[in-house]
Amino acid sequence: MSSNRYILKGGNILGTTQSDVLIANGVIEKIASVIADDSAVTMDVTGSVVLPGLVDLHTHLREPGREDSETVLSASKAGAKGGFSALSAMANTSPVADTAGVVEQVFRLGHEAGLVDVFPIGAVTQGLKGEQLSEIGAMADSLARVRVFSDDGNCVFDPLVMRRALEYIKKFDGVIAQHAQEPRLTVGAQMNEGNISATLGLKGWPAIAEEAIIARDVLLADHVNSRLHICHVTTAGGVEIIRWAKARGIQVSAEVTPHHLLLTDELARSYDPIFKVNPPLRTTADVMALREALADGTIDIVATDHAPHSSETKDCEWQEASFGMIGLETALSIVVKTMVQTGLLDWAGVADRMSSAPARIGRYTEQGRNLLVGSAAHITVIDPTKNWTVDRDLVLSKSRNTPYHGYELPGLVTHTFFGGHPTLIDSKIMDKAAM
Numbered sequence: 501m502s503s504n505r506y507i508l509k510g511g512n513i514l515g516t517t518q519s520d521v522l523i524a525n526g527v528i529e530k531i532a533s534v535i536a537d538d539s540a541v542t543m544d545v546t547g548s549v550v551l552p553g554l555v556d557l558h559t560h561l562r563e564p565g566r567e568d569s570e571t572v573l574s575a576s577k578a579g580a581k582g583g584f585s586a587l588s589a590m591a592n593t594s595p596v597a598d599t600a601g602v603v604e605q606v607f608r609l610g611h612e613a614g615l616v617d618v619f620p621i622g623a624v625t626q627g628l629k630g631e632q633l634s635e636i637g638a639m640a641d642s643l644a645r646v647r648v649f650s651d652d653g654n655c656v657f658d659p660l661v662m663r664r665a666l667e668y669i670k671k672f673d674g675v676i677a678q679h680a681q682e683p684r685l686t687v688g689a690q691m692n693e694g695n696i697s698a699t700l701g702l703k704g705w706p707a708i709a710e711e712a713i714i715a716r717d718v719l720l721a722d723h724v725n726s727r728l729h730i731c732h733v734t735t736a737g738g739v740e741i742i743r744w745a746k747a748r749g750i751q752v753s754a755e756v757t758p759h760h761l762l763l764t765d766e767l768a769r770s771y772d773p774i775f776k777v778n779p780p781l782r783t784t785a786d787v788m789a790l791r792e793a794l795a796d797g798t799i800d801i802v803a804t805d806h807a808p809h810s811s812e813t814k815d816c817e818w819q820e821a822s823f824g825m826i827g828l829e830t831a832l833s834i835v836v837k838t839m840v841q842t843g844l845l846d847w848a849g850v851a852d853r854m855s856s857a858p859a860r861i862g863r864y865t866e867q868g869r870n871l872l873v874g875s876a877a878h879i880t881v882i883d884p885t886k887n888w889t890v891d892r893d894l895v896l897s898k899s900r901n902t903p904y905h906g907y908e909l910p911g912l913v914t915h916t917f918f919g920g921h922p923t924l925i926d927s928k929i930m931d932k933a934a935m
């Protein structure tokens with residue numbers, strides 16, 4: 501398709517006003533009730549919802565180092581399929597993204613794939629070891645202009661290291677994204693600590709291991725007046741601490757994953773390691789508290805924590821299996837199921853939690869923009885009337901560790917635009933060559 505003019509016909513912008521949208525030269529050129537333009541390719545999206553392109557603040561793309569489980573290109577395709585126009589590449593690669601060289605490599609790979617913006621996240625500490633700060637300033641000044649720093653997978657456990665990191669990032673308006681997990685309370689932990697872990701004989705992971713770090717770090721962020729982001733909140737107690745911190749004006753933001761909005765530790769009874777994830781699936785009461793917190797804004801965003809693992813590291817005994825599940829291709833549908841169909845969020849709320857707010861936290865200035873004339877054309881179209889069945893053999897990710905195989909989910913992403921180019925048309929991915 502050589503044209504660079506497209507009309508999205510008859511969609512409902514943020515689920516309300518039915519409008520045609522003309523996309524030309526990478527931007528939204530016109531929005532009107534009817535647009536006729538013979539030079540444009542017209543796509544009929546009547547009845548569908550038009551959203552700003554989704555932005556993921558927490559994605560494991562695995563490249564460099566684990567290209568057997570995912571690459572920047574395969575994750576970009578999975579992202580486009582799920583409605584994303586931007587992904588944030590977590591730093592726990594091999595080598596670790598703790599230097600300007602590695603973040604620039606990931607940034608370039610994203611640009612070459614050309615299906616989404618790939619924003620590298622820099623490691624807080626060298627080698628994710630939690631001891632010496634990494635080249636934070638050099639990564640911020642690099643081509644990749646890193647603003648989000650995280651040792652995700654590991655917790656920045658030493659409070660002095662965390663304080664220094666929070667102080668350092670202030671000079672360029674960065675943010676530290678913390679994987680809140682007290683390591684001494686979670687040695688050998690396998691699943692949520694509670695009745696079910698006791699029944700199954702699997703070592704428990706107490707909620708307070710997460711909550712203790714959240715509490716410490718909001719106090720540190722307050723003390724040094726810096727920006728803190730809490731990755732994948734999973735407990736009702738964690739929500740309470742964040743609510744308290746926000747009420748005091750502390751600069752803290754937080755994310756919840758789609759799987760923690762839907763799944764519970766009951767699933768561990770199957771001993772199927774597809775449900776083994778870090779942090780672990782919690783209780784129904786936690787799930788309900790997380791949904792409420794996302795609805796009222798205590799939790800700012802949904803982030804996938806897309807964690808691809810090859811079958812060798814996932815198809816084994818629970819104790820030996822890797823932690824993590826993929827999520828890019830199902831994220832929006834899970835949010836529709838848990839938040840929209842339950843009446844907790846409207847489509848404007850979905851656009852905020854999955855596009856504008858994550859872009860704002862990451863300082864991704866060209867992403868997460870309102871759908872207005874002149875804005876960069878990063879757009880997602882979802883048909884809320886269509887259900888679809890998840891098939892792990894059809895995912896675009898290189899790994900198949902989805903916990904939703906066989907689930908029927910609501911809301912089919914039909915079109916994604918990245919910078920004015922369609923990356924997904926009628927739910928089919930467009931190769932860069934075809935764009």
Ligand SMILES: [Zn+2]
Binds near residue numbers: 654731778
């Ligand atoms: Zn994590």
